Amino acid sequence: MATTSVEGLCGFLQAMGIENTSFVSTSTDLYTNPLAIYFSHLAELIVQLTDCEQQVAYKSIFPKSPLFGHPVNDGINLLFYFSNSNLARLLMSYVIDRGASYGNNLLTEALVENGVDTKGQKVIVEFSSPNLGKAFTGLHLRSTIIGAFIASVYERLGWNVTRMTFLGDWGKHIGLLAAGWSRFGSDELFDADPLRHLLDVYAQIEELFKKEQEAAKKVHEGEDDAEVSHEIEAERDDFFKKLEDGDPDALTLWKRFREVCIERYTELYARLGVRFDDYSGESDVSHEAIEEVENALKENGVYRESDGAWVIDISKTDEKHGAAIARFRNGTTTYLLRDIATVVERSKKYSFDKMIYVVSARQTTHFQQVFKALDLMGRSDLAQRLEHIGFGDVHGLLPKEGASGLLLSDILDQCRDATKLALDADGDTLQLFSEEDPERVLNALGAINLMADDLSTRRGGTFNFDLNKLANPGDYTGLNLQKWYTGLSSKLSGVEIDRAELESTDYSMFEGEDNAYADILRLLVQFPGIVKTSFEKLESSHILTFLFNLVDLLPNVWEDEAEAEGSSRSLAKLAFYKCFHVVLENGMRTLGLAPLTA
Numbered sequence: 001m002a003t004t005s006v007e008g009l010c011g012f013l014q015a016m017g018i019e020n021t022s023f024v025s026t027s028t029d030l031y032t033n034p035l036a037i038y039f040s041h042l043a044e045l046i047v048q049l050t051d052c053e054q055q056v057a058y059k060s061i062f063p064k065s066p067l068f069g070h071p072v073n074d075g076i077n078l079l080f081y082f083s084n085s086n087l088a089r090l091l092m093s094y095v096i097d098r099g100a101s102y103g104n105n106l107l108t109e110a111l112v113e114n115g116v117d118t119k120g121q122k123v124i125v126e127f128s129s130p131n132l133g134k135a136f137t138g139l140h141l142r143s144t145i146i147g148a149f150i151a152s153v154y155e156r157l158g159w160n161v162t163r164m165t166f167l168g169d170w171g172k173h174i175g176l177l178a179a180g181w182s183r184f185g186s187d188e189l190f191d192a193d194p195l196r197h198l199l200d201v202y203a204q205i206e207e208l209f210k211k212e213q214e215a216a217k218k219v220h221e222g223e224d225d226a227e228v229s230h231e232i233e234a235e236r237d238d239f240f241k242k243l244e245d246g247d248p249d250a251l252t253l254w255k256r257f258r259e260v261c262i263e264r265y266t267e268l269y270a271r272l273g274v275r276f277d278d279y280s281g282e283s284d285v286s287h288e289a290i291e292e293v294e295n296a297l298k299e300n301g302v303y304r305e306s307d308g309a310w311v312i313d314i315s316k317t318d319e320k321h322g323a324a325i326a327r328f329r330n331g332t333t334t335y336l337l338r339d340i341a342t343v344v345e346r347s348k349k350y351s352f353d354k355m356i357y358v359v360s361a362r363q364t365t366h367f368q369q370v371f372k373a374l375d376l377m378g379r380s381d382l383a384q385r386l387e388h389i390g391f392g393d394v395h396g397l398l399p400k401e402g403a404s405g406l407l408l409s410d411i412l413d414q415c416r417d418a419t420k421l422a423l424d425a426d427g428d429t430l431q432l433f434s435e436e437d438p439e440r441v442l443n444a445l446g447a448i449n450l451m452a453d454d455l456s457t458r459r460g461g462t463f464n465f466d467l468n469k470l471a472n473p474g475d476y477t478g479l480n481l482q483k484w485y486t487g488l489s490s491k492l493s494g495v496e497i498d499r500a501e502l503e504s505t506d507y508s509m510f511e512g513e514d515n516a517y518a519d520i521l522r523l524l525v526q527f528p529g530i531v532k533t534s535f536e537k538l539e540s541s542h543i544l545t546f547l548f549n550l551v552d553l554l555p556n557v558w559e560d561e562a563e564a565e566g567s568s569r570s571l572a573k574l575a576f577y578k579c580f581h582v583v584l585e586n587g588m589r590t591l592g593l594a595p596l597t598a
C-alpha cells in the first residue's frame with residue numbers, strides 16, 4: 001500500500017518492525033518529508049521512557065529501533081546513525097510513491113481526501129517586464145530567471161500561481177519611439193525583425209533628443225543665444241498625450257508595435273522554458289482605476305497640485321520620500337500612478353492573496369512609494385499583500401559592437417553558442433545529446449546553462465554574466481546537471497520497478513562503512529527540507545548547491561552499461577537510480593529549469 005495515506009504509511013512502518021505507529025497521525029509533515037518520520041518516531045521513543053525507572057532509562061539510551069543503528073560514542077559525541085538499509089527501504093518507496101511531487105511540501109491527495117485542508121492560496125508573480133522598443137537589459141534577464149524560479153517554487157508549495165509580465169508599453173518613452181518612427185521607421189525592416197528595428201529607431205531618436213536637450217541647456221546657461229528647440233520633446237509628449245486621450249491613429253500605431261512585440265517575446269521566452277499566463281502592461285490600467293486612486297488620495301488629504309503637476313505626499317515627515325509625481329503638467333500619468341492603479345485593478349480581477357514583484361533592487365524606492373501610497377489612500381488591506389523581491393545587478397552583459405542595444409535573442413544566442421563550445425570540448429557529453437534535433441537541444445542546453453548560473457548566485461549579489469564559464473564543461477553548471485539527467489534517463493529507459501517488491505527487497509548494498517550509495521541516500525532524504533528553506537528565503541542557490549553536491553557524488557556509484565551487462569541489476573539498485581532521477585528532475589523543475597527529455 002502506498003506510503004501516501006495514513007493506513008499505507010502505518011502498514012509500511014509496521015512491516016519494518018515498528019510496532020507503535022500512533023505517531024503517524026501527530027504530524028502532517030510526515031507525508032512530505034521523510035525525515036519527519038525519524039523525528040516523530042524518536043519523539044515517541046522518548047515519550048515511552050519518561051515514565052520509568054532510572055535503570056530502565058539508562059538501558060534505553062540504546063533503544064532498539066528499525067530506523068536507527070545503535071548509538072556510537074566517538075569520544076566527543078554520542079551519535080545516532082540511520083540504519084542504512086532501512087533508510088533505503090523507506091526512502092525508495094516514499095520517493096517512488098510521490099514521484100514528481102516528492103519535495104513539494106504539499107499534502108498528498110489521499111490526505112486531502114481524508115479532509116485535511118490545503119486550499120491553494122492565490123499568488124500573482126510579476127516578472128521580466130521589458131519595455132516596448134527598448135533594450136532587454138541584464139536586469140530584465142535576472143527578473144525573468146528569478147521570477148520563473150519564484151513562480152515554480154510557490155506552485156510546488158501548493159499556491160495557485162498566476163505568472164504575469166508587465167510590459168513597459170505606455171508612457172513618455174512610447175511617445176519618443178513614435179517620434180523616432182516618423183523619422184526612421186521602415187515597414188520592411190519592422191516586418192523582418194520588429195524588436196531589432198524598434199531598438200534601432202529608439203537609439204537614433206534618443207541620440208537626437210539628447211542633442212536637443214544639450215543645446216537647450218547651453219542656451220539656458222547663457223553659453224549660446226540660438227533659438228531653443230523643443231521639437232522632439234514636444235512631439236514625444238504630444239504623442240503620449242494623444243494615446244492617453246484615446247486618439248485612434250496614435251492607438252493604431254502603438255497597437256501594431258505592441259502586438260508584434262508580444263508575439264516575438266512569447267517565442268523568446270519559450271526558448272527559456274518560461275511562459276506567462278498574462279501579458280499585462282502599463283497600458284492596461286483603466287481610467288476608472290486611476291480615478292479611484294486619485295479620489296481616495298484626495299479624500300485622505302495626500303494629493304495636491306504642485307506647479308501644474310499632481311503629487312502624492314508620500315510622507316510629510318520623511319524628507320527622503322517627500323512628494324512623488326503622479327501626473328505631469330500636461331496631465332499625463334506617471335509610472336508610479338499607473339503602478340498604484342494596477343494594484344487596485346488586479347485585486348478586482350484576480351482577488352489575489354499575495355502579489356510579488358520581481359524587480360531589480362534599484363527600484364526599491366519606487367515600490368516603497370507604491371505600497372506607502374496605498375496605505376495613505378486607506379488601502380492597507382492591499383498594501384499588506386504586496387511584496388517586492390529585489391535582486392542585485394548584472395556585470396559583463398554587453399551588446400555586440402556596433403549594435404544599438406541588447407535583445408533577449410542576442411543573450412540566448414550567445415549562451416547557446418558558448419554551450420556548444422563546452423559540448424565540443426567534452427566529447428562524452430556531446431555524444432549523449434547527438435542524436436537529437438541539434439538546434440532544439442543546443443538551445444535548451446544554453447538556456448539551462450545560463451539560468452543555473454544565475455540561480456546559483458545569491459539573489460542580492462551581483463550576477464557575473466560569464467560566457468567563458470558557460471563555454472567550459474565545469475562541474476557546477478546547468479549543463480552538468482542536464483548531462484547526468486540524460487544519462488540516468490537512458491539507464492532507466494524500459495525499466496519497470498515492482499512497487500510491491502520494493503518493500504521487502506534486500507537493501508544490504510547500502511550497509512557498510514564508506515558506502516558511496518548511502519552517502520547519496522543521506523542527501524536524497526534532505527531534499528524536501530532544502531526546498532522549504534529555499535522557499536522561505538526565496539533563495540534558489542540552496543537548491544542548486546544541493547543538486548551540484550548530489551551529482552558530484554554520482555560518479556562514485558556510476559556503472560557503465562558495459563559493466564552491468566550479463567548481471568542484471570538488483571531491484572534496490574534500480575530503485576536507487578530511479579530516486580536519484582526523480583530528485584534531480586524535481587530539483588530542476590522547482591528552479592524553473594525545463595530539463596531536456598528525450
Ligand code: ARG
Pocket residue numbers: 126129130131166167168339357359
Ligand atoms: N518595465 C519596468 C522596467 O523595465 C519594470 C516594471 C516592473 N514592474 C512594475 N510593476 N513596476 O524598469
